[in-house]
């Protein structure tokens with residue numbers, strides 16, 4: 210697949226929340242490593258280290274960070290304060306009728322088109338997403354996470370490295 214430079218914008222960093230920052234797994238140890246956040250009556254265990262990695266990833270202005278989560282506008286409202294993020298991030302809205310595709314793809318395509326460089330961190334990247342990424346003409350990096358662990362240093366390093374030269378990152 211030939212990768213085409215879409216435009217001069219910096220790469221987009223799509224951020225899922227549940228399974229990336231908000232951890233869940235059977236038997237997850239919540240005694241340390243995170244803090245609880247109550248959102249509309251629902252308690253979420255937010256990883257401290259994932260938040261720290263997010264602050265450093267987005268501090269350098271290398272990305273346009275965009276929440277890509279069912280939390281929609283609540284992600285920025287709650288997580289910016291919880292994690293002490295310096296800037297507000299935009300968010301995607303998922304109001305498309307269900308189809309056979311992964312539920313986030315239509316909104317991503319609509320907002321960013323086929324050519325914009327995109328890195329996407331999510332715990333629910335399935336084979337439909339992998340196929341979409343392969344067929345996408347723009348540079349596309351998928352970063353799957355384990356929902357009980359969330360964003361790791363290794364993921365952050367991968368994203369950082371990719372952003373230095375998305376067109377040639379392979």
Ligand SMILES: [Mg+2]
Pocket residue numbers: 225226227228229331332333
């Ligand atoms: Mg998720």
